[in-house]
Amino acid sequence: MINFSDMEKIDRNVYVSKETSNSDKEHLLTIINNSKNRVENLCGSVEADPVFVICNSHEDYTNFGMYKVDGLTVIYPFETFVIISPDGINENVISHEICHAELYERIGFFDDDEIPLWFHEGLASLVSHNQPKSFDGIKKIWNKRSKNGRVRIDLNEIASYDGFYGSPAILDLPYWRAALEVSRWYKISGKEGLLELVTSIKSNKDFESSYIMIEEKNLK
Ligand SMILES: [Zn+2]
Numbered sequence: 001m002i003n004f005s006d007m008e009k010i011d012r013n014v015y016v017s018k019e020t021s022n023s024d025k026e027h028l029l030t031i032i033n034n035s036k037n038r039v040e041n042l043c044g045s046v047e048a049d050p051v052f053v054i055c056n057s058h059e060d061y062t063n064f065g066m067y068k069v070d071g072l073t074v075i076y077p078f079e080t081f082v083i084i085s086p087d088g089i090n091e092n093v094i095s096h097e098i099c100h101a102e103l104y105e106r107i108g109f110f111d112d113d114e115i116p117l118w119f120h121e122g123l124a125s126l127v128s129h130n131q132p133k134s135f136d137g138i139k140k141i142w143n144k145r146s147k148n149g150r151v152r153i154d155l156n157e158i159a160s161y162d163g164f165y166g167s168p169a170i171l172d173l174p175y176w177r178a179a180l181e182v183s184r185w186y187k188i189s190g191k192e193g194l195l196e197l198v199t200s201i202k203s204n205k206d207f208e209s210s211y212i213m214i215e216e217k218n219l220k
Pocket of ligand 1: 096100120121124
């Protein structure tokens, strides 16, 4: 569990390392606010209310059991934590994590398994850039990274935790592959489609048929 004893509370649900300067604290609250705005643009509103744990020191970060990644969203049935490393204190990383928290919030702890990881990461990748990334923009990047399609990643290969994060040889390619697919779908289905997908899964329909059905409906 999260132990806040070494952290300072600077706002409701925002904890920082004790050595954080006042100007950094203020800047941080602005970053969180701007990051929420990015997610609001994507999802229509922000329903998630995660607890932010912003580590200004690597020591604090490792104390929370973190390493390697710039940020992580940790979910429990009644609470979600967004834990950020010293390298992740920026809008790109924090928006990405809030987007994960948002999808968890809307789907619910117990239905989250229904969502393939490529959808979670693909959706979060749509807010983790300075410029909002459209399908066309991501396609250009993907073509370059995949050597014009010579590198192939099947979505089924990156649906599970091990499949998505398991291959260090391909670095961030799964993120771009996931972003390519989700931006393609989002361009057709839009915000409304995203909300419909959530509702559909919450009423016990499976992800895949809901995903396809919503896209087909919006293509008409
Ligand atoms: Zn992510």
